Amino acid sequence: MANVLVCIKRVPDFSGEVLLTEDAQSADARFVGFTLSNHDSCAVELAVQLAAATEGATTVLSVGDADAVEQLRSALGVGCTAAVLVETEPVELGPADVAHEIAAVVRDHEAAGTTYDLVLLGNDAADSGDFQVGIRLAHELARPVVTGVQTATVATGVVRLQGDGPDGRETYEVPLPAVVTVMEGGVEPRYPTITGRMRAKKVEVETRPVSQAPAGSRRVRLSLPPPSPSTVEVLGEGPEAAGAVVDLLQRLGVGR
Amino acid sequence: MILVYVETTPDGVSEVSLETVTFARGLSTAGGGVPIDAVVVGPASDGLPAELAAYGVRTVHHADGDDFDRFSGAATATAVASAREAAGSVVVMAGGTNRGMEVMARVATRLGVAMAANVVTFGGLSPFVVTRQVVGGAALEEMQLSQRPAVFTVAGHAVEPEPAAEPGAGTVQALGVQPSPEDLVVRVVSMESAGNDDSGSLKSARIVVGAGRGAGGPDGFEGVVELADLLGGSLGVSRVVTSLGWRPHHEQVGQTGSRIAPEVYIPCGISGAIQHWAGCASSKVIIAINTDAEAPMMTKATYAVVGDMHEIVPAINEEIRRRR
Numbered sequence: 083m084a085n086v087l088v089c090i091k092r093v094p095d096f097s098g099e100v101l102l103t104e105d106a107q108s109a110d111a112r113f114v115g116f117t118l119s120n121h122d123s124c125a126v127e128l129a130v131q132l133a134a135a136t137e138g139a140t141t142v143l144s145v146g147d148a149d150a151v152e153q154l155r156s157a158l159g160v161g162c163t164a165a166v167l168v169e170t171e172p173v174e175l176g177p178a179d180v181a182h183e184i185a186a187v188v189r190d191h192e193a194a195g196t197t198y199d200l201v202l203l204g205n206d207a208a209d210s211g212d213f214q215v216g217i218r219l220a221h222e223l224a225r226p227v228v229t230g231v232q233t234a235t236v237a238t239g240v241v242r243l244q245g246d247g248p249d250g251r252e253t254y255e256v257p258l259p260a261v262v263t264v265m266e267g268g269v270e271p272r273y274p275t276i277t278g279r280m281r282a283k284k285v286e287v288e289t290r291p292v293s294q295a296p297a298g299s300r301r302v303r304l305s306l307p308p309p310s311p312s313t314v315e316v317l318g319e320g321p322e323a324a325g326a327v328v329d330l331l332q333r334l335g336v337g338r
Numbered sequence: 339m340i341l342v343y344v345e346t347t348p349d350g351v352s353e354v355s356l357e358t359v360t361f362a363r364g365l366s367t368a369g370g371g372v373p374i375d376a377v378v379v380g381p382a383s384d385g386l387p388a389e390l391a392a393y394g395v396r397t398v399h400h401a402d403g404d405d406f407d408r409f410s411g412a413a414t415a416t417a418v419a420s421a422r423e424a425a426g427s428v429v430v431m432a433g434g435t436n437r438g439m440e441v442m443a444r445v446a447t448r449l450g451v452a453m454a455a456n457v458v459t460f461g462g463l464s465p466f467v468v469t470r471q472v473v474g475g476a477a478l479e480e481m482q483l484s485q486r487p488a489v490f491t492v493a494g495h496a497v498e499p500e501p502a503a504e505p506g507a508g509t510v511q512a513l514g515v516q517p518s519p520e521d522l523v524v525r526v527v528s529m530e531s532a533g534n535d536d537s538g539s540l541k542s543a544r545i546v547v548g549a550g551r552g553a554g555g556p557d558g559f560e561g562v563v564e565l566a567d568l569l570g571g572s573l574g575v576s577r578v579v580t581s582l583g584w585r586p587h588h589e590q591v592g593q594t595g596s597r598i599a600p601e602v603y604i605p606c607g608i609s610g611a612i613q614h615w616a617g618c619a620s621s622k623v624i625i626a627i628n629t630d631a632e633a634p635m636m637t638k639a640t641y642a643v644v645g646d647m648h649e650i651v652p653a654i655n656e657e658i659r660r661r662r
Contacts, residue, residue: 208593214446248345252526
């Protein structure tokens with residue numbers, strides 16, 4: 083029976099332009115929706131699958147503001163059975179702070195009797211892109227950590243993990259308890275069912291404050307890359323432009 | 339002194355590592371000519387030290403042997419930390435690959451210092467400030483690295499690789515370091531070599547033909563597959579294509595897929611959202627094909643053809659064949 087803790091982050095859904103706040107300290111998310119990074123969605127899916135396969139349970143956790151409950155409810159809707167919010171202003175935290183807060187929850191829950199065989203996180207967050215929370219968390223918990231994982235199976239006392247290395251598909255096998263960071267592509271995140279959503283509404287989210295004042299992210303300020311004005315040259319319209327395209331390709335030395 | 343964790347391929351130093359050493363030289367010059375050392379872990383080709391010397395590396399610290407014959411991020415971090423101690427490095431850096439991120443994060447964590455991911459430039463030295471990519475490269479963050487060593491990864495394609503004007507000594511020094519049993523717990527146990535259809539060839543492809551939602555379904559890729567074939571290039575797709583299950587994940591170009599830097603990128607039916615742009619922004623020439631002339635990919639491209647990819651791409655293929 084593997085109990086899993088999966089950690090997610092509420093991030094702005096930037097598909098178009100990014101705007102910055104006036105103080106240049108964060109992205110202006112007033113006009114965008116919020117979502118989970120693809121890596122986090124896959125982590126939730128993998129967590130739910132692993133718990134189901136071993137008759138364990140999955141707890142979902144987020145370190146963020148009160149609005150992050152929206153993302154926690156989504157995860158509850160696809161099969162997580164408990165949820166924790168460490169309520170804080172996410173922009174004040176650096177990756178070491180986030181790792182510390184997750185570790186504090188793990189320690190508290192384990193002291194109260196729930197052991198987490200696996201802690202899953204997304205490989206990196208779509209907004210801050212630090213690529214290190216999972217590694218710092220594992221260090222605090224003195225547990226092995228494997229990054230970039232796409233698929234996993236649990237056997238007695240061990241977990242078998244697979245991901246893409248530079249030369250091919252790599253397999254790791256580590257003893258439990260362990261920390262795993264998940265890369266999208268190995269599992270297909272499911273959508274919540276109506277029953278799932280209804281069940282999710284009834285779960286009480288455990289809300290707690292941060293355990294210590296954050297050290298911060300060492301961010302000086304944000305800026306936007308200089309906008310490049312459009313200098314696109316339109317070659318033509320429709321299939322009639324094929325000649326112009328092939329002329330160009332030949333000029334570029336492409337396609338023989 | 340600057341220490342660079344260098345990744346290798348069977349042919350020698352990886353492209354990203356050559357970029358990273360080039361970046362290191364810029365930092366070295368700004369610091370008044372600080373020496374640059376490299377740390378290599380695992381099997382290395384014979385020509386590797388000379389290749390690194392040509393890029394200005396003074397000493398190559400090499401950790402080899404049974405303990406390092408299969409990748410372990412933890413064991414690699416131990417080797418890097420050992421080289422850092424031996425050389426007294428104040429900067430430890432690597433390329434912004436999955437390996438580089440993992441190893442630098444482990445090194446920084448063990449040393450109790452910060453790690454900056456995907457750095458593109460540096461500002462002042464005192465204090466040491468770096469600028470790094472956030473939001474998939476759509477925004478930049480200035481971050482202060484006041485601790486020592488300063489640890490960071492360099493974003494792929496942030497600089498062009500360039501050999502040094504004056505080569506370094508490239509002396510090889512064996513690293514007599516032993517990973518701990520805890521290190522070796524997290525170690526690759528088996529690997530299946532990638533075939534020609536892996537994402538590695540996509541990342542290094544000179545020519546990429548892209549396809550997005552405009553393909554319309556799993557059967558909508560014949561034209562672009564043929565075009566990629568005719569041009570000797572690779573096929574790349576946008577995230578919507580893989581999340582709809584039309585094409586496999588390893589073909590995905592984007593923030594969570596592969597970052598490409600081809601000579602020519604031909605995105606067809608791709609709108610060009612930030613997620614995707616993060617993966618293809620380093621393309622030298624972009625020829626975009628889309629029914630929507632206002633789509634971000636069309637306005638950001640070098641050249642554009644307005645219209646239906648299902649009419650235009652077959653016409654291009656026919657024209658290429660006709661001219662051969």
